[in-house]
Structures are given as structure tokens and as C-alpha cells.
Amino acid sequence: MKILDGKCVAENISKSFVERIKKCNEKPQIAVLSLNPDDASRIYIKRIEKNCKEYEIGLKLLEGNSEEEFIDNFYKVRDDEEITGVMFQQPLPQKLNNLIELLPANKDVEGIGTKNMGKILLGKEDSIIPCTSRAVIELINYYNIDLTGKKVVLVGRSNIVGKPLIPQLLKNDATLTICHSKTKNIFEETKNADIVIMAIGKANFLKKDAIKDGAILIDVGINYKDGRIVGDIDFEDIKEKAAMCTPVPGGIGKITNAILIDNIIKSKEIVNYGIGSFRNSK
Numbered sequence: 141m142k143i144l145d146g147k148c149v150a151e152n153i154s155k156s157f158v159e160r161i162k163k164c165n166e167k168p169q170i171a172v173l174s175l176n177p178d179d180a181s182r183i184y185i186k187r188i189e190k191n192c193k194e195y196e197i198g199l200k201l202l203e204g205n206s207e208e209e210f211i212d213n214f215y216k217v218r219d220d221e222e223i224t225g226v227m228f229q230q231p232l233p234q235k236l237n238n239l240i241e242l243l244p245a246n247k248d249v250e251g252i253g254t255k256n257m258g259k260i261l262l263g264k265e266d267s268i269i270p271c272t273s274r275a276v277i278e279l280i281n282y283y284n285i286d287l288t289g290k291k292v293v294l295v296g297r298s299n300i301v302g303k304p305l306i307p308q309l310l311k312n313d314a315t316l317t318i319c320h321s322k323t324k325n326i327f328e329e330t331k332n333a334d335i336v337i338m339a340i341g342k343a344n345f346l347k348k349d350a351i352k353d354g355a356i357l358i359d360v361g362i363n364y365k366d367g368r369i370v371g372d373i374d375f376e377d378i379k380e381k382a383a384m385c386t387p388v389p390g391g392i393g394k395i396t397n398a399i400l401i402d403n404i405i406k407s408k409e410i411v412n413y414g415i416g417s418f419r420n421s422k
């Protein structure tokens with residue numbers, strides 16, 4: 141079985157970063173807004189900090205101690221022309237998450253607001269696509285996996301992974317079946333699939349009895365089991381039967397990090413090159 145290594149895909153994406161940032165007249169600058177961040181949030185923020193430092197992307201960390209302070213910070217960065225991207229550190233109350241809708245689409249560097257979702261649905265070039273969903277497509281393209289005429293089964297329909305993947309897979313001519321927690325006989329679907337994409341967060345859920353010979357498997361899941369990180373696919377179990385599979389860790393997660401930087405640079409490029417009508421979309 142061929143292992144679909146995410147590291148090569150991430151390196152390939154990152155190759156353009158330095159040159160693209162050089163071409164921007166000013167460097168991209170992002171703001172990360174949080175509300176009373178806990179230790180887990182701080183670890184995630186540190187990782188963003190490290191990535192931004194590597195590519196000399198400006199970073200403003202704004203920690204709110206109350207909802208009012210968070211809201212004040214939000215309006216400041218939304219209206220600051222030097223800030224090209226805004227991220228919300230989760231978890232946040234829904235009321236605060238709704239503020240994303242008041243951002244212009246290009247500043248929504250995680251692509252989670254309805255403006256970007258609409259653009260993705262219509263296949264617009266200037267859409268900012270949620271990182272993990274785009275990571276799946278980048279992997280498919282990197283390994284020249286042709287989706288035309290293929291039966292693709294996507295398991296998981298969350299707003300950040302499954303749903304934004306649907307229009308991207310259709311754009312690539314896949315014949316698509318979407319499964320979720322209410323689907324009956326999921327394994328009857330996966331057994332007939334040329335390609336299975338798992339994004340449910342259930343450790344080792346997909347086993348060899350539920351795939352066909354020579355299937356291509358893409359694992360988005362990240363689960364902690366017996367002190368290890370494992371995916372939604374039982375990698376050891378399927379490896380004699382599948383043709384290709386992504387590992388966990390070392391697969392989609394690696395690419396997701398690179399896509400976030402790519403989205404941040406793209407948000408600045410959209411402003412610079414005036415693609416679409418982002419500046420008027422507040």
C-alpha cells in the first residue's frame with residue numbers, strides 16, 4: 141500500500157510562501173482573538189506564533205477578559221486596514237462566533253463565515269477555504285488522484301470539514317455520497333467506494349471488511365487512544381487491502397498547517413490585487 145505522506149504536500153505548498161510574501165507591498169498581518177484562553181488554547185496560539193515568525197507574518201494577539209472586551213477587540217481589528225486576517229480562538233460562545241459574519245470575506249482567513257462558504261459553493265477563485273477541507277483536495281491533487289468517474293464516499297458533515305469538502309469534490313468531478321451519524325449501513329457505502337474520506341473523530345472506525353480491494357483512503361480524524369494519536373481508519377488493519385492511505389499523524393494535519401499560512405497570504409493578495417469585491421463586502 142502506498143502511504144500518502146502529508147509532509148511532502150505541505151512542503152510543496154510552502155515553497156511559494158517566501159516569494160509571495162515578498163511580492164506583497166506590505167507583509168500580511170493577522171489578529172488572533174481569544175476570550176480567557178486556557179492552557180490548550182495557549183499551546184495552539186504558540187503554534188500559530190511560530191508559523192507566523194517563520195514567514196515574518198505580523199501577528200497581534202488580543203486576549204479578551206470579558207465578552208465586551210472581545211467584542212471591542214473584534215471591531216478594532218475588523219476596521220484596521222493593516223490587519224489582513226482575523227482568527228477566533230475556540231471555544232467561544234455562539235454569540236461571539238456570530239461576529240465572523242461581520243468580517244469582510246478576505247479577512248476570514250479560516251474561511252468559516254457564510255460569505256466564504258457561498259463563494260466555495262459557487263467555485264469562486266477568491267474564496268478562502270477552511271484549511272482541513274482544502275488540505276484533502278491538495279493531497280488528492282499532489283498525488284494525481286483523478287476523481288472523474290470515481291465513487292467517493294465522504295463520512296462526516298461538519299461545518300469546518302465535511303460540508304466545505306462537498307463543493308470542492310464536486311468541482312473535481314467526483315460522484316459523491318455523504319454519510320453521517322444518522323446514515324444506515326455506512327459500511328455498505330464505503331465497501332463500494334473507490335475513495336473513502338473519513339472525518340468523524342472515532343478512533344479506528346473504518347476496517348478492512350468495510351472497504352473494497354484497492355480503495356484509496358483519506359483520514360482526517362485525530363483521536364487519542366491508549367496514549368497515541370490515531371485516525372478514523374484502522375491503518376494497520378487496512379494496509380494489505382487498500383491501495384493508498386494517509387497516515388495519522390503525518391497526513392492531513394500536516395497539510396492543514398500549511399494551508400492556514402497559504403490562506404493568510406491569500407487574504408493579503410486579494411486586497412493587493414483586488415480580486416473580486418472583498419473590500420466592499422463588509
Ligand code: NAP
Pocket residue numbers: 272295296297298299300301302319320321322326339340341342360361362363392393394396
Ligand atoms: P465534528 O464537528 O464532531 O463532526 C463529526 C461528524 O462526524 C458529524 O458530521 C457527525 O455526524 C459524524 N459522525 C460522528 N459519529 C459518527 C458515526 N459513528 N458514524 C458516522 N458519522 C459520524 O468533527 P470535525 O470537527 O468535523 O472533526 C472530525 C475529525 O477530524 C475529528 O477527529 C477532528 O479531530 C479531526 N480534525 C482534524 C483536522 C486536521 O487538521 N487533520 C482538523 C479538524 C478536525 P452528524 O452530523 O450526524 O452529527
